[in-house]
Amino acid sequence: MTAEGEGVAGMPAPETIDFEGLSVRLVRGGTDRGLPILLTSPWPQSVLAFRFIWDALAELGPLIAVDLPGFGRSDASYLALCPSGMGGLVVRLLDHLGIQRCHAVGPDVGTPALLFAAHEAPDLFATITVGSGGTDMSLVGDRLRGIIEGPESGLDVGDDAAAIVEVIKALSALEPSAEVMEDYRLSSAHGRYREAAQYVRAYPRDLPLLQGFAGGIGSPVLVISGADDPLVPPSNGALLERLIPDCRHEVLKSGHFVWEDAAAAYASLVSEWIRTGGRGD
Secondary structure: OEEOOOOOOOOOOOEEEEEOOEEEEEEEEEOOOOOOEEEEOOOOOOHHHHOOOHHHHHOOOEEEEEOOOOOOOOOOOHHHOOHHHHHHHHHHHHHHOOOOOEEEEOOOOHHHHHHHHHHHOOOOEEEEEEOOOOOOOOOOOHHHHHHHHOOHHHHOOOOOOHHHHHHHHHHOOOOOOHHHHHHHHHHHOOOHHHHHHHHHOOHHHHHHHHHHHHHHOOOOEEEEEEOOOOOOOOHHHHHHHHHOOOEEEEEEOOOOOHHHHOHHHHHHHHHHHHHOOOOOO
């Protein structure tokens, strides 16, 4: 385990662990009481995307925010650069961390990963919170569809990933600080964006599989969507609400980065879901 110096944006200092030969970055915090809470970072951001909701969730139990392999600042696992592969990796990572049961929060690319993990390990998650992640190719926005179906050449954002900084600025209601934006940039630099894009390019194969087993997911699932999300419209969340037996879909006034741009409402919904074990109000 290697610490990475001081904390960033009000979160504890990140650390890296060795997992299956990969360097995986995570942030730990919260209390020492209750079930652990796993958070998986969205793309093309990193664990720092949770800076605005960290304190609220830290009151509920031990927190572990993870840059899943291939995302954020963690090494890529080529076998896991698809939702089905990443779901299995999540199960193994939690076992590596000594976690037998937890709450899980996985917006964006974490959505299919956590649902595949729940399918593989039905007793692993006490509650699941997802959303802003594609669930059917017919429902994703044009920009995301272009990443999934377009030529590989379209994934070139330059070694410095300056283009991704501009994309994040354009999609954000609240522009991240320079410190946070630099972490986001580095998460996509030097070919990492092209590498991570292979995950969503596996959606045409893996999302039909997800739809096939969704009816057997037993954990309570909260889906949070941004009403004005141009990448993953709320219809993706509505599909999960129809397919998963114990599922609630909430739509907040936000674009894609709902965990940042509507952080107070997002944290309130997630906290309630965790505190009540998925019973809601």
